[in-house]
Amino acid sequence: MSALSGSQVTPSQNIVQVYDTDDEAELAKEPIIIQGSTVAIDERGDLHLSIGNPEKPDAIFIVDSRAIFRTSAEWRSMALQIQLPNGNIRFLLHIPGDHRIMALNTILEIAHTKFALGPKFLPPLLRLARMLDIINEYRVTGLDHMYKGWWERHQRKLEASYPWDAETAITALRCAWEAKDRNYFAHVAKFIAWHCHTRFSLVERRQGGDGPILHLKCGDQGARVSNNALVCMTDIEDAIQAYRTYVLRTIINMLHKVVNQLTTGRAGSKRKRRTTLPHTCVADSEQKQCSAYTLGLLTQRLHACMLWPMPPAETYPYHASLEDLYQKLSTQVHGAIASEISFHSRSRRLVGKCSPTTAVMARLDEFRKSHAIELTDYQWSYFEPGKPREDVKAEDEDVKPTII
Structure with a gap:
């Protein structure tokens, strides 16, 4: 062809x-x-x-x-x-x-x-749900249909069976994507994230790809949405923008939550400070306390999302104040990281628990430089106890930040 x-x-x-x-x-x-x-x-x-x-x-x-x-x-x-x-x-x-x-x-x-x-x-709803599987399998890049009435009837059936289990929710998300129903896609994505413990992750761009590859995982039910098959299709751009908007809103909400927890309930509080962040934002299930490490990762994700091409503000008003919000959050992040490091140096609670990899250290270092955060080597040592900051920098000299 x-x-x-x-x-x-x-x-x-x-x-x-x-x-x-x-x-x-x-x-x-x-x-x-x-x-x-x-x-x-x-x-x-x-x-x-x-x-x-x-x-x-x-x-x-x-x-x-x-x-x-x-x-x-x-x-x-x-x-x-x-x-x-x-x-x-x-x-x-x-x-x-x-x-x-x-x-x-x-x-x-x-x-x-x-x-x-x-x-x-x-066909039954599940047959239509296999559309994305077929698109991925055969690399189909152009397919259109106009069954709005049919989709609306099945949408009402889905709502009648609410709340959904994980499999039904993934099915509804796929069908909303294929039907190009942006609002319903965002609604289902939000339901999955908060009620089915779904993990949304962004994978760095492949060579020759048009954008990041999106992965959805919901327990044993998973769906892989490839950018080569779908992101380049203009007739479902609304659904893609809805997904991007959802990711941005989720990250921003998590940033607000982390900043609030970092700036309140400091040393002297008897109540343990815990976070409700998804599993992907926390190193392991036992590490529940907030840290500047987690905050850095979240801000990196927000920055990566902001690199995506966004529609005009007049078309999607909810993007209009995104940059302004990011700048305000960055200001809060500066103070939160400095305060968190100071908190670690006093209490040493998280010493030994928050030990990110050298690649993550390189990303945090890049984050620190890009936001002009001046931390001493003594303060940086609390991210990885027992290892001088100079060694980490020398080891990861060529490591570049990636989309996480």
């Missing part, structure tokens, strides 16, 4: 021919021709085949050419592009079969069963 990249062809120029046989002698027969407004090749050279009644949007779905040809090696071998002398592109799809009706039915079957779409064959 790479041969089609960059082609500038208008829908009226496209002719899609669906053959019912792979025999060369039979190719002379008149093929099924679908042309006009039902077929379009976009600027990237991807074929969009719309099958249905244009006057009834709920009966239309669009099958991207890559969705078909990446299904298997056999389907890919059926694709053939011909550049005509007049500059038009003829796209041939050779489908083995006994008759032409079967050829068209094969395309319909791909859309209805393989990708769980189609008003005639409405």
